[in-house]
Amino acid sequence: MKTIVHLMRHGEVHNPDGVLYGRLPGFRLSDTGREQARIVADALADHDVAAVYASPLQRAQETAAPVAAAHGLEIVTNDDLIEADNQFEGLVVSGGALSKPRHWLKMRDPFTPSWGEPYIQIAHRMLAAANKARDTAPGREVVCVSHQLPVYTLRRFLEGRRLWHDPRVRQCSLASLTSLVYDGDELVDIVYSEPAGASDPSITGA
Numbered sequence: 001m002k003t004i005v006h007l008m009r010h011g012e013v014h015n016p017d018g019v020l021y022g023r024l025p026g027f028r029l030s031d032t033g034r035e036q037a038r039i040v041a042d043a044l045a046d047h048d049v050a051a052v053y054a055s056p057l058q059r060a061q062e063t064a065a066p067v068a069a070a071h072g073l074e075i076v077t078n079d080d081l082i083e084a085d086n087q088f089e090g091l092v093v094s095g096g097a098l099s100k101p102r103h104w105l106k107m108r109d110p111f112t113p114s115w116g117e118p119y120i121q122i123a124h125r126m127l128a129a130a131n132k133a134r135d136t137a138p139g140r141e142v143v144c145v146s147h148q149l150p151v152y153t154l155r156r157f158l159e160g161r162r163l164w165h166d167p168r169v170r171q172c173s174l175a176s177l178t179s180l181v182y183d184g185d186e187l188v189d190i191v192y193s194e195p196a197g198a199s200d201p202s203i204t205g206a
Helices: 031-043 058-070 119-136 148-158
Strands: 002-009 049-054 075-077 141-146 177-183 186-193
Touching: 002 058, 002 119, 002 148, 031 058, 049 058, 049 119, 058 075, 058 141, 119 141, 119 148, 119 177, 148 177, 148 186
Parallel strands: 002 141, 049 075, 049 141
Antiparallel strands: 002 177, 177 186
16 A cells, blocks of 8 residues: 655745744745645645645645645645744844854854754654654645754754755755655655755755
8 A cells, every 4th residue: 555745845934034934933835835835735736635734834734725625635744744943033143154154163063063952853753744644644645834844854864974065955846846756655755846846955944
């Protein structure tokens, strides 16, 4: 019995100041982000989607809305899909804010990392979210809308790779799908796709 859990990254966010927003409230999709969400909803329209889960953050909820509407479903909020905690929230990091001495102590350990939620904790909560989604719709498909770092961290965890990495090379574009394919409870494949096109992973706040 094949079950597919699509881990979808949210679309582009309206963020003219280039803030590292993390879990901060009030960051909505841009016009481009809404169009990206619509494109993915269209791409999944003929799929057997049984449920749509989303992070509680506004950008994820707005991204999930067209997918849920296309299948006559309500969005189910799952806190395990939330963005990673980050001590640099609110900073405009592209201006060199992280190079200031007051931030150096926070950056002492890039492997855990010291500035935010541990990678292994992110992987475990995301795995719990994926397992829950899989178990609620055996033989069908489920969409879980989350964020770049959580989605990519879970992928690396499932592929047996080290969790710390260079964020500038993440394969997790805006509104992309990282699809976990299960045969029963066994993960048999991970398929990555970009229905709404590619985006640059090095752009802060995308």
